[in-house]
Amino acid sequence: MRYAHIIGWGKSLPEKVLTNDEIAQMVDTNDDWIFARTGIRERRIAGDDESTATLALAAARAALETTDLNPADLDLIIVASCSPEHIFPATACLVEDALGARNAGAFDLSAACSGWIYGVSLAAQSIATREIDHAMVIGAETLSRFVNWEDRTTCILFGDGAGAVILGPSEQPGGVLSTVLGADGSGAHTLALPAGGSRMPASHETIDNGLHKIRMDGRKVFRFATRVMRQATIEAVEKAGLTMDEIALVIPHQANMRIIESAARGLKLPEDRVFVNLDRYGNTSSASIPIALCEAFDAGLVQPGDRLVTVGFGAGLTWGAAVIQWVAEPVPERRWRNRVRAVLYLLARIRSGLRRFWRRVETWLFRPPAPGA
Ligand code: UT7
Numbered sequence: 001m002r003y004a005h006i007i008g009w010g011k012s013l014p015e016k017v018l019t020n021d022e023i024a025q026m027v028d029t030n031d032d033w034i035f036a037r038t039g040i041r042e043r044r045i046a047g048d049d050e051s052t053a054t055l056a057l058a059a060a061r062a063a064l065e066t067t068d069l070n071p072a073d074l075d076l077i078i079v080a081s082c083s084p085e086h087i088f089p090a091t092a093c094l095v096e097d098a099l100g101a102r103n104a105g106a107f108d109l110s111a112a113c114s115g116w117i118y119g120v121s122l123a124a125q126s127i128a129t130r131e132i133d134h135a136m137v138i139g140a141e142t143l144s145r146f147v148n149w150e151d152r153t154t155c156i157l158f159g160d161g162a163g164a165v166i167l168g169p170s171e172q173p174g175g176v177l178s179t180v181l182g183a184d185g186s187g188a189h190t191l192a193l194p195a196g197g198s199r200m201p202a203s204h205e206t207i208d209n210g211l212h213k214i215r216m217d218g219r220k221v222f223r224f225a226t227r228v229m230r231q232a233t234i235e236a237v238e239k240a241g242l243t244m245d246e247i248a249l250v251i252p253h254q255a256n257m258r259i260i261e262s263a264a265r266g267l268k269l270p271e272d273r274v275f276v277n278l279d280r281y282g283n284t285s286s287a288s289i290p291i292a293l294c295e296a297f298d299a300g301l302v303q304p305g306d307r308l309v310t311v312g313f314g315a316g317l318t319w320g321a322a323v324i325q326w327v328a329e330p331v332p333e334r335r336w337r338n339r340v341r342a343v344l345y346l347l348a349r350i351r352s353g354l355r356r357f358w359r360r361v362e363t364w365l366f367r368p369p370a371p372g373a
Contacts, residue, residue, distance in 0.1 A: 001128075001171070001173075002127065002128050002129075002130060002169050002170070002171065003128065003169070003170050003171070003172065003173055003174055003175040003176075004123065004124035004125075004127035004128050004135075004167045004168070004169065004170075004175045004176045005167065005168055005169075005170045005172070005174060005175035005176075005327050006165050006166070006167060006175065006176075006293075006324060006326070007066075007067050007069075007166050007167065007168040008063040008064060008065075008066045008067035008069070008164075008165065008166030008168075009062075009063050009066055009163075009164065009165045009166070009290070009293060009294045009297055010058075010059045010060065010061065010062025010063035010064070010065065010066060010163070010164050010294060011059050011062060011161065011162065011163045011164070011287075011290065011291045011294040011295070012055045012056075012058035012059040012062060012161065012162045012163075013044045013055075013160075013161040013162075013281065013291070014044040014045055014046045014047055014050050014055070014160050014161070015044075015047070016044060016045045016046070016047055017042050017043075017044060017045075018042060018043055018044070018045045018159075019031075019041065019042045020034045020035065020040070020041060020042065020156070023155060023156055026149055026150075026155070027149070027150060027151070027152040027155060027156075028152060029152045029156060034156045035279075037256075037258070038156065038157060038256050038257060038258075038278075038282075039256065039257025039258070039260075039276070039278050039279055040156065040157065040257075040278055040279060040282045040283075041279045041280065042279070042280060042281075042282070043144075043158065043159025043160075043280075043281055043282030043284075044159050044160050044161055044281060044284075045144045045159070045160055046142045046144060046145070046160040050142070050160075051085055051142055052079075052081055052083055052084055052085050052091050052140045052141060052142045052162075053085040053091050053094040053095060053098075053140075055140050055141075055142065055160065055161060055162035055287075056079050056081075056091055056092075056094075056095050056138045056140035056162045056164070057094075057095050057098050057099065058162065059138055059140065059162035059163055059164040059287075059290075060077075060095055060099060060136055060138055060164045061099070061341070061345070062164070063136065063164040063165060063166050064099075064166070064341060065337075065338060065341070066166075067166055067168075068337065069134060069166065069168075070340070070341065070344060071099040071100045071101040071102075071104075071341075071344060071345075071348065072100065072101065072102055072103050072344075073103075073133075073134050074099070074101040074103065074104040074134050074135070074136050074166075075103060075104055075105070075132035075133055075134055075135060076104055076105050076106070076123060076126065076132050076134075076135040076136070077092045077095055077096050077099075077101060077104045077105070077106040077107075077135070077136045077138070078092060078106075078107060078108075078109050078119040078122065078123060078135065078136070078137045078138065079091045079092040079095060079106075079107075079108050079109070079138045079139075079140055080108070080109045080110075080111065080115025080116045080118065080119045080137070080138065080139045080140075080286040081108060081109075081110070081115065081139070081140050081141055081285075081286055082110060082112045082113075082115070082141065082143070082193075082285055082286065082314075082315060083141045083142050083143050083145060083146055083285070084108050084110075087196070087197070090106060090107050090108040091108050091140065092106035092107050092108050092138075093106045093107075095136075095138065097348070097352050098345070098348060098349070098352075099345070099348060100344055100345065100347060100348025100351060100352075101136075102351075104136075109122075111183075111286075111314070111316060111318045111320070112191070112285060112286065112314030112315035112316055112318055113253050113255065113283070113285045113286055113288065113312050113313060113314025113315070113318075114181070114253075114286075114312045114313060114314045114316070114318040114319055114320040115139060115285075115286035115314070115318075116137060116138075116139035116163070116286045116287070116289050116290050116310075116312070117179065117181070117289065117310060117311075117312055117320035117321065117322050118181055118318070118320055119137040119138075119139075120137050120165070120167070120176060120179065120310075120322050120324075121176075121179035121181055121320065121322065123135035123137050123167050124167060124175065124176035124179065124322075127167055127168070127169050128176075130169075133168065133169050134166060134167065134168050134169075135166070135167045136164055136165070136166050136167075137164065137165055137166075137167065137290075138162060138163070138164040138290070139162065139163050139164075139284075139285070139286035139287040139288070139289065139290045139291075140161075140162035140163075140286070140287055141158075141160055141161065141162070141284050141285045141286055141287050142160045143158040143159070143160065143214070143283075143284070143285055144158065144159070144160050146193055146212070146213055146214050147213065147214055148210055148213035148214065151213070151214075153216070153218055154214050154215075154216050154218075156282075157255070157256075157282055157283045158214070158282055158283050158284070158285070159281045159282035159283065159284050160284065160287075161281060161284040161287045161288075161291050162287050162290075162291070163287050163288075163289070163290025163291035163292075163293065163294055164290060165290055165293065170327070172327060173325075174305075174325035174326075174327040175324065175325060175327065176322055176323075176324050177240040177242075177307070177323040177324065177325055178236050178237075178239035178240035178322070178323045179236065179239075179320065179321070179322045179323075180232050180235045180236040180239060180320060180321045180322075181318075181319075181320045182228065182232065182318065182319045182320065183316050183317065183318045183319075184224075184316070184317045184318075185316065185317070187220070187221075187224060187316070187317035188315075188316065188317070189217075190216065190217045190220045190221050190224070190315075190317065191214075191215070191216045191217070191221050191314070191315040191317070192214075192215055192216075192315060193212065193213070193214055193215070194206075194211040194212075194215060195211035195212050196211075196212050221317075222256065222258075222259060224313065224317055225255065225256070225259045225313045226259055226262040226263060226266075228313050228319040229252060229253075229259065229260075229262075229263035229266075229311055229312075229313060229319075230262075230263045230266035230267055232311050232313075232319050232320065232321035233250065233263070233267055233309050233311045233321050234267070235321065236309060236311070236321035236322060236323050237309060237323055239323070240307075240323040242307060242323065244267055244268070244269070246307055247273070247307050247308065247309050247323070248273065248302065248303070248306035248307055248308060249273055249274070249275055249296060249301060249302060249306065249308050249309075250263075250264070250267070250269060250273060250274045250275070250308070250309045250310075250311065251275045251289055251292045251293055251296060251308055251309070251310045251311075252274065252275075252289075252292075252310075252311050252312065253283075253288050253289055253311065253312030253313060253314070254276065254277060254278040254281065254282075254283060254284070254288040254289075254291075254292060255278075255283045255288070255313075256278075256283075257276065257278055257279075260274060260276060260278070263311075275292050275295070275296045275301065276292075277291070277292050277295055285314065286314075288312070289310045289312055293308075293310065296308075297326075302326045303326070304326060304327055305325070305326065305327070306325070306326045307323060307324070307325045307326070308323070308324050308325075308326060309321060309322070309323055309324075310322045310324065
């Protein structure tokens with residue numbers, strides 16, 4: 001039997017920090033309210049030269065550095081995002097090009113904050129069935145670009161960032177042991193970015209009415225979240241043939257401390273078995289779980305053999321959970337390997353430039369025959 005293991009991980013966060021006090025200068029709120037109701041102290045905001053693709057690419061490169069793989073070894077790149085670079089082309093294709101992952105298929109996945117778990121589920125099954133060998137699953141967001149900075153009920157919550165994992169095959173039992181995915185579109189309106197799609201293309205009216213910004217009924221999402229976080233965790237653990245006692249750490253979607261605490265209470269989990277970094281980054285949507293996973297690994301909170309649950313919920317409404325057994329040890333850093341990768345990234349840029357140039361020459365040389373010619 002073939003198992004899909006996490007063999008690489010990396011994250012990328014913008015340098016710019018936006019504190020609660022700074023938000024309090026923009027809208028009628030304060031640090032005490034925000035921290036008491038959400039657990040958030042500060043979040044990261046993408047700079048002018050950053051975007052979902054640049055953060056995704058930086059996280060992807062960081063993930064590759066923890067492995068002995070080269071970009072050409074990747075067979076699949078999935079970018080989960082609800083703030084992608086464009087409606088199309090997919091952000092994943094931009095990452096593929098910049099990495100020089102010339103053997104990879106690439107697509108974006110839209111399942112909001114649950115997106116990274118959806119991506120892991122698809123990638124793990126593709127590896128287990130021998131369809132592919134190596135997949136990169138990235139969660140990347142710049143939700144600050146879609147936040148209404150005059151709406152105090154939403155602008156306090158979101159932050160930017162990206163996290164990536166690389167999944168690879170192994171005959172050794174472990175890796176992604178089970179996944180549970182769910183959706184309930186009857187709640188689609190509770191958390192949405194109404195305009196900009198085919199239903200409501202951009203117009204003066206949509207802009208004037210603020211329909212290109214996040215709209216949320218926080219209380220409804222809150223109630224839904226507390227219910228599904230617990231349920232999805234239990235289902236995924238049962239599906240893996242385990243009990244909660246065998247789970248070393250739960251890595252929940254970092255949306256609200258009260259949601260996390262409520263789920264932990266329902267699962268009878270002590271504080272030290274639930275990972276939280278929400279205070280520093282806010283809700284980074286699809287990036288929140290992979291960023292948290294990276295920090296848990298890097299802090300040594302996960303030991304080889306440990307079983308983890310990652311669990312999330314989000315717009316859609318969607319939810320998902322994955323039980324993952326940690327087996328891989330990071331490859332010790334070797335300077336020469338990073339130098340090789342730096343050369344490969346340079347070659348990828350040259351290759352991309354040459355392909356663009358050739359595409360222009362090709363269109364000029366080989367015009368399609370005129371109709372009826
Ligand atoms: O990835 C999924 C993303 N979404 C979520 O996870 C959202 C889940 N929901 C939540 O996290 C919470 O519902 C919020 C943090 C958004 C709001 O907390 P709440 O405890 O549900 O507050 P509320 O909406 O019931 O509002 C309570 C009061 C209201 O005033 P009144 O009507 O009682 O006078 C709000 O106007 O707090 C007021 N309020 C604020 N006050 C100061 C709302 N936002 C703020 C604010 N600062 N930023």
